[in-house]
Amino acid sequence: MSLNYIVAMLLIALGLYCLLLKRNLIKIVIGLGVMTDGIHLFLISMGYREGGIAAIVTGEMLENAAGFASAAVDPIPQALVLTSIVINICIVALALSMAIWVYHHYGTLDPSEIRRLRE
Amino acid sequence: MMAGMTTIVRTISRLLFPFMFLFGVYVLVHGHLTPGGGFQGGVIIAASVVMLWLAYGLEQSPIGFKLFRTEVLEAIGGLTLATVGLVGLVMGVGKFFGHVLPLGNLGSLFSGGDLPILNIGTSIKVAAGLILIFYAMLRKIAGEEL
């Protein structure tokens, strides 16, 4: 489905725009999250097979193992995306905690004013 | 010090909390049969506790929260994971993360070797970790030191 890929690229572009051009640290972190979501969507839609079924093995499918293997979607990208979502949670939590401390010390969340370490 | 929400929100979240918790445990325990597993179940459990905090405020929430207990739970969850891997190595199976418990029939609850224990360990660690993260952020925003 090429619609999936177009939306994924759009998400990555929007996330990049937020990451580069916004003037608030929280919005920058949100942009990072949106960009990673675009990459996840891209990764999952790469495993899709036309007319495929979910890759869960139940009792009656075990007799027709070869048929099941050719009809199911690829489960490896789904496992990769699960791992990446967990890592993303840790990154967003740490970035928001640091943003709280930056606000505590500097009084502002504007990245162009957080520049006391010069040169 | 942290203001809670209105009476409607408090009543509904107090009624919903046991069901959310039970749903989290269901997703966690059936991790090897249906979509879900350790991480997803842990997040749902943590979300149910955080929902009560947001509705009632940090001090008056009906959940009694002790910092020490949650930190110990998190460490125990991580150690369960590591020990299961080591036990697979030591107890004669010869490989890291080799299965020690029996692989039962397909589709029944007591099957899948070591996977249910790994799921439980992961979910304890994830739930405790996320609860600690939210607790730290809420206390810091309310102005108290950690």
Add this chain to the structure above:
Amino acid sequence: MIEIAPIMAVFLPLFGAFLIPIISMVSKRFHAERACNWFTVAILITTLAVVAAMGAAVWGGGIMVYKLGGWSPPWGIVLAVDGLNLLIALIVAGVSSLVAIYSLVYMRQETRLDLYCVLLLLVTAGAMGITLTGDIFNLYVFFEIMSIGSYALVAFRRKWDSVEAGIKYMIIGSFGTSLILLGIALLYGMIGSLTIADLAQKLGQVAASDVVVPLALLISGFGIKIAMVPLHAWAPDAYQAAPSSISALLAGATTTAGLYAMIRVVYMMFGAFGVGTMFAIFGLVTMVLGALMALTQRDLKRLLAYSGISQMGYVLLGVGLGTALGVQGGLFHLLNNAIFKVLLFMCAGAILYRVGTTNLDELGGLGKNMPITAGLFVIGALAISGVPPLNGFASKWTIYIAGIEAGKAVFSLIAIIMSVLTLAYFLKAINAIFLGQRPKRLQNVKEAPLTMLFPMMLLAVLCIVLGVLPSLGIDLVAPAQGALMNQSGYINAVLGGI
């Protein structure tokens, strides 16, 4: 017993990191506050011993393969150790153990010492996982573990400069790792496998124009981690604001692991030796920019940060030349860079611990108060500038000769000029700190404590030994270089077990 050594080297720091909260709770009951730090030192020294035990099997050119859970590649995750892995694993484990010993005294007044030890063990576990794995998604996961640990460690003190440097490092670093994920996603869609050996085999049959985008994304992602110019913007702030033991860890362990990942992916997986010229040019730009910016710095740790960026340029130049001598020179300089950079950051930490500032304008005349620290700093400064008979000279000489032999004498000329500039700014730093007038308020500064001096003296002895006997260094590095160029042997050893 030896065949489980790869997984044990990754697993021991991770297990230690999970045990430390329990140990710290028990030790608070008995009022033995620093027990977790001693425990960290013990675990890291055991990891170093495990890594060294793998040396005998691998140095003859053999490759040790361990299948996780018994599943053979390409369906399972495999850990593959050859000469290159072993060299980098030794560097990482050694640097981490020395930083842990140094932290026994340096972080003594911290109340959150258990958090520091957990993060230190996590960074080590992540770096060991990067160096020993044979699966590219596993490499990404351990890369993230190492990076997240280092973001938290840079912002550890929670003061205004630490959080500013921390959030800058964090946002730039996470952007870099998401580029790596996109590159891995494109590779998986093209080939369908995740094991490095399998990808190396199948990428040989794919047209060159298809692999340009994943290759560019992966080089950019890893380049952000090793502070290659123009992706170096986070590095000076992060090195300046972090605690000095963490700056040493960043310079020694995480940069080395990031450079290993870049070399392994570009040279062995893609087989793209033609990219070497681009590496050499980036290396030259890095070298020049680092040295020029370091000339104007007023703060000691920022000066050391820029000089660290400059030294990474030498390594990229050596590795990018592509010939056997060039790669040997580059890897030898990587080993030497870990040794003298860690030594210099530890000296800066000793000065900060005793005096309270690292601003060059406020220091002076400390040579009488801290003679041992001054002597060790001078050894480190001479080593990094490439003065004989120290180890910097041996590795830089190899790079110069390799540049001339490869027909690019201009590169060697620029590298020699930059070495002279390095000597210039380090002499300026030594003059400003240890010689000259001593201000009144620095009259009673004492020498650094013995536990802090011990790792520094060990590193200085290594500098001198590797400089006087350079053949010892070449003996360590030659198996690594042979393993890097031996792509077909690696593929056969990993996949041949099926």
